[in-house]
Amino acid sequence: MTLSAKTCRESFVVKTSMVLPPDTNNHGTLFGGRLMAYIDDVAAIAATRHSRTLVVTASTDSVDFLHPIMVGHSVCLEAFVTYTGRTSMEIFVKVVAEDMLSGERNVCALSFLTFVAVDANNKPTPVPQVLPQTEAEKQLNETGKARALARKNRKSEFKKMAEMFGTDMPW
Template sequence: MEAKPCVASLTVKNSHVLPPDTNSHGTLFGGRLMAHIDDVAAIAARRHARKPVVTASTDSVDFLAPVREGDTICLEAFVTWTHKTSMEVFIKAVTEDLDTGERKVCTTAFVTMVAIGPDNRPVTVPPVYPESEEEKFLHEEAPKRAELRKQRRSNSKEMARTFGTGFPWNENTRHEK
């Protein structure tokens, strides 16, 4: 497979923040922002792989600045690194006050997407290569992030085994009304 530049997967999404998108504080619901992140990451990954994709993981999402009703939110995403079947996608979200023009980065995130074939099994993706200094920075640090994800996934599997599917309360800890 021929390698592709990071910029080939660049995806930009702008949305106007309307009242149904906001909480009682007049700011964008965190879950709504996370849905935007997943959507733009999937588009970038599919552009890179030219195959359907699924979300494998989302690294921590830190809300750095509020996104207020009436603002716009602009998300930029691109594939920064690939493994055999997976792609790391970097997402930056910027909020803009349309009255003042003030812009702030409101979050950054990394999402791992996996390309799948017609049988819904993972398929190989093309390598990616960085060109800009920012892309090189993200690309060089990606193996460290991938190792952290691997450790976190292992911990998550252990938690799932430990807690299982049952209700965790026993007779001594059940909360009665």
């Protein structure tokens, strides 16, 4: 079965929300965990749009908080597939906050996540290749293989640590 390649644009997702008091911590800024849930959500939508299959989160490289997101601001997340393996997809997520009164906008976080496409039995299933079109998409795609290798190495290290720490240690 040959899958037709898809452009990054075909997986593009935008999600915008207002930051309300229940979403914030005692500093009046968006909870980091809430933002991470938003990031996972838009990345899952982008991965599903690209693969048109069920998907599972395999990893989140990091979420670097670059600027606080205040109560009363809007938070806009943009996501799209940047790189694919045989059954996996790398998704780039950009988070922009906007002060709704002044119009000031800031990039507040960037993240890469990996999703795996799965069939009805939760077994990995092939995904279409991605066809980058813009210079930014091409750059992200060209550097995707190195990020995928770094993830693979990190996962191997974490598996060793999991074995070392096991389940019976109190910490």
